[in-house]
Amino acid sequence: MNKVLLIIQREYITRVRKKAFIVMIFVVPLLILGMSAIIGLVAKNSQELSSEQVVNVIDESKMFIGKLHNRKHIKFQASAKSLDEAKKELKDNEDLSVLLIPAGYEKTPVQIFSKKKPSFKLVSEVENQMNTIASNKSLVEHHIDTAYLNSIKKSRINISAMEVTDAGTKDANVGASMGVGIACAIFIYLSLFIYGAQVMRGVIEEKTSRIIEVVISSVKPFQLMLGKIIGVGLVGLTQFGAWILLSVVTSKIAGHAFSGPGSPMAGAIAVLATIPFGYILGCFLFYFLTGYLLYSALFAAVGSAVDSETETQQFMFPITLPLLFTYILSVSVLFQAPDSPLAVWLSIIPFTAPVAMMVRIPFGGVATWQLALSMSLMILGFLFTTYVAARIYRVGILMYGKKASFKELAKWFFYKE
Amino acid sequence: MLSIRHIVKQYAGHRALSDVSLEVERGQIYGLLGPNGAGKTSLIRIINQITAPDSGEVYFDGQKLNQSHIERIGYLPEERGLYKKMEIGEQMIYLARLKGLSRADATTRLKFWFDKLGMQTWWKKKIEELSKGMQQKAQFVATVLHEPDLIILDEPFSGFDPVNAEIIKDEILELNKKGATILFSTHRMESVEELCDAIALIHKSHKILDGKVKAIRRSYRNDTYLVEYNGEQLGFDGAQPFEVISATTGDENNHVIRLKLNSGANSNDVLQYLIPKTRVNMLQEIIPSMNEIFIEKVNQIA
Numbered sequence: 001m002n003k004v005l006l007i008i009q010r011e012y013i014t015r016v017r018k019k020a021f022i023v024m025i026f027v028v029p030l031l032i033l034g035m036s037a038i039i040g041l042v043a044k045n046s047q048e049l050s051s052e053q054v055v056n057v058i059d060e061s062k063m064f065i066g067k068l069h070n071r072k073h074i075k076f077q078a079s080a081k082s083l084d085e086a087k088k089e090l091k092d093n094e095d096l097s098v099l100l101i102p103a104g105y106e107k108t109p110v111q112i113f114s115k116k117k118p119s120f121k122l123v124s125e126v127e128n129q130m131n132t133i134a135s136n137k138s139l140v141e142h143h144i145d146t147a148y149l150n151s152i153k154k155s156r157i158n159i160s161a162m163e164v165t166d167a168g169t170k171d172a173n174v175g176a177s178m179g180v181g182i183a184c185a186i187f188i189y190l191s192l193f194i195y196g197a198q199v200m201r202g203v204i205e206e207k208t209s210r211i212i213e214v215v216i217s218s219v220k221p222f223q224l225m226l227g228k229i230i231g232v233g234l235v236g237l238t239q240f241g242a243w244i245l246l247s248v249v250t251s252k253i254a255g256h257a258f259s260g261p262g263s264p265m266a267g268a269i270a271v272l273a274t275i276p277f278g279y280i281l282g283c284f285l286f287y288f289l290t291g292y293l294l295y296s297a298l299f300a301a302v303g304s305a306v307d308s309e310t311e312t313q314q315f316m317f318p319i320t321l322p323l324l325f326t327y328i329l330s331v332s333v334l335f336q337a338p339d340s341p342l343a344v345w346l347s348i349i350p351f352t353a354p355v356a357m358m359v360r361i362p363f364g365g366v367a368t369w370q371l372a373l374s375m376s377l378m379i380l381g382f383l384f385t386t387y388v389a390a391r392i393y394r395v396g397i398l399m400y401g402k403k404a405s406f407k408e409l410a411k412w413f414f415y416k417e
Numbered sequence: 418m419l420s421i422r423h424i425v426k427q428y429a430g431h432r433a434l435s436d437v438s439l440e441v442e443r444g445q446i447y448g449l450l451g452p453n454g455a456g457k458t459s460l461i462r463i464i465n466q467i468t469a470p471d472s473g474e475v476y477f478d479g480q481k482l483n484q485s486h487i488e489r490i491g492y493l494p495e496e497r498g499l500y501k502k503m504e505i506g507e508q509m510i511y512l513a514r515l516k517g518l519s520r521a522d523a524t525t526r527l528k529f530w531f532d533k534l535g536m537q538t539w540w541k542k543k544i545e546e547l548s549k550g551m552q553q554k555a556q557f558v559a560t561v562l563h564e565p566d567l568i569i570l571d572e573p574f575s576g577f578d579p580v581n582a583e584i585i586k587d588e589i590l591e592l593n594k595k596g597a598t599i600l601f602s603t604h605r606m607e608s609v610e611e612l613c614d615a616i617a618l619i620h621k622s623h624k625i626l627d628g629k630v631k632a633i634r635r636s637y638r639n640d641t642y643l644v645e646y647n648g649e650q651l652g653f654d655g656a657q658p659f660e661v662i663s664a665t666t667g668d669e670n671n672h673v674i675r676l677k678l679n680s681g682a683n684s685n686d687v688l689q690y691l692i693p694k695t696r697v698n699m700l701q702e703i704i705p706s707m708n709e710i711f712i713e714k715v716n717q718i719a
Contacts, residue, residue, distance in 0.1 A: 006514055014503060210498025214559070217465040217492040218515035220484075398467070411429070416471070 003219045004227045011202065011231025016238060025242045053122055054096050055112075056086055060103045067133045074125055090115050094339070099126060105134075116339060116365050117177055177362045178335050184284060184358035185330040192291050192323060192354060195236045196299040200312065202228050203303030203397070212397045221394040226386075229296045236292065237285075244281075276364075283361050283371075290378035291354030295323070297382065297389035304396030305404040305412075315406075322351040330359045338363040348374045350381030388413065418443040418598045419464065419567060424473035426459050433459035434470070435622045441567075441600055441615070446593055448609050448630075449602040450711060451619035457602040458495060460619070461571050464600070465492050477567075488517040491565035495572045495602075497556050499544045506540035509559050516563040523562065530558045534584070550581050557585055561592060568592060570601035574608060586612070606708035616707070620715055634704045637713075640678040641703040642687065647671055648695040657690050658682035671698070 015021060056079035059065040068076040079086055079098070086098045090113060097114035112118055112126065206212045215224055302315040326346055334343045338360040346356035353374050360366050395412035396404070419441040426434040433456045441447045449457050462468045464475060466482065475482040500508055506527065513523035531537050534554060544552055553576055561568060573589070574582045593599050603609065609616060610630065617627035626633065641662070650672055653661055659676040666672050678687070684700060691697050
């Protein structure tokens with residue numbers, strides 16, 4: 001065990017000392033910032049609803065009822081029920097929401113309630129329609145007084161989306177959840193890739209430099225593999241730690257600098273404050289660690305099977321396919337329907353769970369059993385891949401000049417000691 | 418020290434070792450000889466517990482080979498290699514600590530070795546900045562830094578320039594004098610006679626010969642002698658107790674003949690036959706070199 005610690009130490013220190021590591025600490029947050037801005041823009045332009053949404057309208061102002069037009073996936077219907085009664089129906093139907101328009105809608109906020117966070121598309125559609133109706137009404141009332149028209153044009157109705165949970169009604173910010181969901185997916189996808197590849201490169205380096213034989217005359221191949229995986233994993237955690245620290249510090253500074261009431265920064269901070277960061281971060285760390293252990297073991301096995309990095313392609317593709325597949329789905333489909341059966345399944349299968357689950361978690365509403373099942377499967381999954389990888393690795397690291405195929409790897413797996 | 422009993426190792430396409438047994442005594446320099454691909458490296462890997470035999474056992478100091486013996490073995494593989502981007506001092510200490518040495522001990526010993534081999538200025542250098550010969554020297558130090566009881570060297574002299582090879586040879590002899598047992602493999606026979614106490618010859622996965630070098634050579638004596646005499650050149654009519662293989666004449670009436678004894682005769686018979694006829698300067702038995710034995714043995718099998 002002591003020797004594994006030594007290996008971890010070496011793997012960790014040689015990497016953390018590198019200039020690239022220190023540069024990454026500062027560069028990556030900037031990249032993420034830029035990327036999320038672009039994704040935000042793209043996401044805004046590509047909203048589509050997948051299933052029919054029914055909106056029960058409780059119109060206390062009597063101004064909008066009958067004037068809201070049904071759209072492709074949105075159906076409005078007037079409701080005579082009280083708000084509390086209408087809310088009860090929400091618990092059984094995910095595609096149902098309640099729109100509450102108070103009598104003094106210009107002063108008291110208009111609210112929309114649903115079981116899950118309503119999609120961005122739905123909210124903006126309702127906002128647009130209501131703004132148009134309100135404007136038109138004013139125009140008619142005032143006989144198109146142009147001087148007045150300018151002031152009307154400023155009329156804006158903001159809907160605050162409320163999520164009805166067992167604990168009561170809470171403020172749900174769809175945009176923020178979506179942003180965090182996508183950010184998590186990208187982040188975990190990239191980090192699994194980056195650190196997994198580092199493990200692979202480390203194994204190839206040991207093999208091509210031929211130091212491997214010296215090292216495994218001192219420790220067992222499994223100890224070396226484990227030490228390398230843990231060492232690189234700790235490098236990853238250190239990097240995340242630095243990034244979190246950096247973002248806390250900068251947001252504190254930025255918060256002080258721009259925290260006038262009504263400033264855009266204050267708005268953004270208020271929105272972000274609605275997201276349970278502790279919970280998300282906890283899940284992120286869990287899925288990063290287990291996902292990393294799962295994939296890096298496979299990466300290590302690939303590294304052991306080849307003589308140079310250029311030969312890794314044929315193995316890399318099938319291994320990273322589930323990850324890539326979920327990642328593409330995440331940024332295109334999953335975040336629009338975080339509770340669809342596809343999303344649920346992907347978030348339970350260990351190979352796809354890290355990315356898929358991290359998309360779902362910021363939206364809330366992941367059932368406890370799903371999370372528990374997914375997490376247990378992750379742990380079983382990495383134990384399984386580590387076992388398989390270790391058996392391939394111990395043979396592979398001593399094989400030179402042999403072009404390995406999957407058939408070959410399977411043979412290695414069954415070799416005796 | 419090391420007892421290898423009935424080792425069999427089978428790889429997918431071929432058999433690397435078939436029923437190989439040999440004994441290495443404490444304090445010996447033991448040579449593992451054989452052509453390339455004979456199975457030497459497979460055997461060495463088994464002793465280093467890098468791979469396990471399919472059947473057979475290895476005993477180290479009377480105990481069945483286990484993980485605790487790793488720290489008492491130093492291994493220099495045939496294919497040398499170190500971490501290219503790591504500083505040499507740090508790397509040597511890391512490798513020694515993997516063999517169970519404390520950081521402090523490793524540092525002290527490393528300083529000693531660096532002084533001894535004139536490597537003082539290398540400490541902070543990265544391996545990739547060193548020449549190939551320098552890297553090999555560093556790797557030799559890494560092999561012996563933890564003062565192992567058994568030092569295993571796979572083709573130790575390949576890759577060294579003649580000067581460094583000589584330095585390393587002297588270091589090996591010195592370590593051996595201090596009590597270390599040395600096991601090394603080679604396919605070059607020249608180094609065997611001057612270094613080895615005992616050898617095993619492996620050919621096509623079989624051990625075909627083993628024992629002490631002197632005993633082996635003695636057992637391969639074939640009654641051949643070299644005689645130098647001074648005087649008139651002798652003619653031989655068949656009455657002499659030997660057959661002449663070759664004869665040469667040097668200056669000042671010195672003649673050298675190479676002869677093979679007739680069966681039943683001995684060297685005294687040669688002298689008794691020659692002394693009345695001429696003045697004998699020298700009579701020397703020709704014992705075959707390991708190289709000749711090696712070639713003869715391998716050819717017998719092939």
